[in-house]
Amino acid sequence: MSVLSLSHIGHAYFGRTVLDRIDLDVEPGEMVALVGPSGCGKSTLIHIAAGIVEPLRGTVAAGYRRHAMVFQEPRLLPWATARDNIAYPLRLAGIRARERRARAGAAARRVAFDAVDLDKYPAELSGGMRQRVAIARALGVDPDFIFFDEPFTALDAALKRRMQDLVIDAARNARFAALFVTHDLMEAVRIAHRIVVLDVAGKGIAGQRMLPGEPGTREDSDVFAAVQAFLKRDPLFRHIHDVNERRVA
Numbered sequence: 426m427s428v429l430s431l432s433h434i435g436h437a438y439f440g441r442t443v444l445d446r447i448d449l450d451v452e453p454g455e456m457v458a459l460v461g462p463s464g465c466g467k468s469t470l471i472h473i474a475a476g477i478v479e480p481l482r483g484t485v486a487a488g489y490r491r492h493a494m495v496f497q498e499p500r501l502l503p504w505a506t507a508r509d510n511i512a513y514p515l516r517l518a519g520i521r522a523r524e525r526r527a528r529a530g531a532a533a534r535r536v537a538f539d540a541v542d543l544d545k546y547p548a549e550l551s552g553g554m555r556q557r558v559a560i561a562r563a564l565g566v567d568p569d570f571i572f573f574d575e576p577f578t579a580l581d582a583a584l585k586r587r588m589q590d591l592v593i594d595a596a597r598n599a600r601f602a603a604l605f606v607t608h609d610l611m612e613a614v615r616i617a618h619r620i621v622v623l624d625v626a627g628k629g630i631a632g633q634r635m636l637p638g639e640p641g642t643r644e645d646s647d648v649f650a651a652v653q654a655f656l657k658r659d660p661l662f663r664h665i666h667d668v669n670e671r672r673v674a
């Protein structure tokens with residue numbers, strides 16, 4: 426009864442294999458963190474999973490009702506206010522102005538976005554506020570699945586933590602499932618039920634680990650200890666901090 430099922434996904438760019446034989450299922454209400462060394466194909470895989478990129482091989486079976494996506498950059502419309510940005514997908518869905526306004530306001534409240542800022546334009550908002558708008562826009566469509574592609578990488582540590590808590594709370598309340606790409610193992614351990622580790626590019630999934638307890642109920646000391654244990658003793662995480670320098674160059 427998976428809400429997302431990837432079977433034998435393979436992909437290549439210009440003949441160079443980046444993903445091979447990827448099988449991955451996400452259950453309803455489950456938050457799966459996808460981690461792996463730089464350049465291993467995390468973004469490619471989440472784009473395939475979300476239907477943005479057509480895989481060269483394999484199939485994607487989506488059992489969710491409605492999905493949303495949150496990217497590293499908030500990707501807001503610069504000419505629209507925060508409220509109109511949040512309401513934009515609702516407008517595309519043909520929802521009337523009055524209801525759009527109410528639902529955008531409710532979504533903003535769920536991410537603790539101050540109502541007085543709803544009429545501001547993206548350029549008038551801080552990076553954290555803009556990312557809140559992006560999350561509110563995702564929550565506003567009432568999704569049962571959200572794809573997160575490194576949404577908090579550009580934020581400083583304190584803000585990142587606040588945003589993670591916000592996503593954890595929202596996921597618990599709205600019970601959406603999610604695939605969450607991150608290169609931050611601490612973030613993965615805080616936020617997810619399960620961590621899936623991609624191998625270096627072209628080698629597929631290296632393995633996965635279930636995380637104990639529910640996201641949001643883990644003590645900081647336990648999160649820290651789990652990350653240390655993964656990095657020091659678990660061979661699955663051996664390549665996690667490798668950098669594909671050819672790509673960086």
Ligand SMILES: Nc1ncnc2c1ncn2[C@@H]1O[C@H](COP(=O)(O)OP(=O)(O)OP(=O)(O)O)[C@@H](O)[C@H]1O
Pocket residue numbers: 438439443461462463464465466467468469470608626669672
């Ligand atoms: N549109 C594209 N055309 C050609 N090559 C691409 C394209 N997108 C990604 N690649 C290459 O595919 C590989 C995987 O990239 P991808 O962005 O999916 O990895 P990633 O794990 O998300 O990387 P990072 O952790 O650095 O964000 C990289 O070597 C990258 O250079």
